[in-house]
Structure formats: structure tokens, C-alpha cells
Amino acid sequence: MKYKAPSQCPICRDELSITKMSCSTCKTSLEGDFTGCKFCKLPGEQLEFIEVFIKCRGNIKDVEKELGISYPTVRNRLETVIQALGYSVEKIEDRTDDRLSQNMAEKRQLILTALENGELTSEEAVQQLRKLGK
Template structure:
């Protein structure tokens, strides 16, 4: 089973930050307080949607066919995702 990177605190639902990174190849450790990149702040389904969208060359028609949904439904999903990304970007400022 693949472990998933948590993005929210399990106790209070606040955003988590990265404090440490480690290189297995050379043993280098990096410590500090870093924010997660924007795309990692999205949930797994939203990330999967973005990957599928890119793999579909940005075609909502192809996405609708792949997801077996109507074009307007997929358009609404994309609009919701755009809204969430804009909200996250405002919070990052």
C-alpha cells in the first residue's frame, strides 16, 4: 500500500508544512519550515483530475468521454477546481 502525504493536520484540520527532507542516496538532510506546493494542497481526486486533463491535452470533450460524464459536468468540475486554486493562491500571498 502506497503511503499518502497528509496535507491537513489530523487533529485540527490546519495546513501542514514540510519541516525536513532527506536524500536516501547520499544521506543529506535539509531542515526548515516550507509550505507545500500549490498542487499538493489539492486532494488526491483533484490532482488526478489535473493529470487526466493534461493527458487529454486540455480537452474537456475527451475528459468527459474518459470519465463517462457530460461535458457540462466536467466543465463545472474544472470551474470548481479553478476556484479552489485561486483561493489557495490568495492564501499563499
């Protein structure tokens, strides 16, 4: 049985490097200082989400159905993965402005989910919810 290589040190939480690799067929081995891929460092839950997202060809409605989660939750999970891979994500207020066709309930849910995930402070969430009401 093969296990996923850990990407963090269990003691200090710093990034681990791969120092030895071997072929299970011919028994060749390499030693050095190798880094794993960006995806190898993601937790299992995020890898599962990426698999479903790719399987659904990036169609958020299909991802919603497959995982049984709401549109804002799909967006938040996608943005969490994007950030974990080292890329920047638009701010909540920018996303909200860009989605004029999205109904008000979905916008409120997006803000509340961001608050729940620690992406917004309670003050920022209140401010954005007030903006929606205007």
C-alpha cells in the same frame, strides 16, 4: 513505499508545513519551514482529474469520453480545481450567457449540477432556470 504528505492537520485542519526533507540516496537532510506546492494540497480525485485534463490537452470533449461524464460535470470539476488552487471562477449566470451555442438541456444540467454542488442556493437555481425559459 512512499506516501503522499498530508497537507492538513488531522486535529485542527490547519495547513501543515514541511519541516524536514531528506535524500534517500545520500542521506542528506534539510530542516526548516517549507510549504508544499498548490497541487500537493489537492485531494486525489482532483489530481486524477488534472492528469486526465492535461493528457487530453484541455479538450473537454476528450475529458468527457475518458472519464465517462457529461460536459457540465467536466466544467464543474475544472472549476472546483481552479478554486482549490486559489483562483476565482466566473459566476454560473456569466458562464451561461457566454455559451449561446450550448443547447438548453446542457444549460439546465449546468445549473442543476451547481445546485447539487452547493454553488447555488435553490432560489438562485430556480431564478436561473426561469431565465432560461424566457
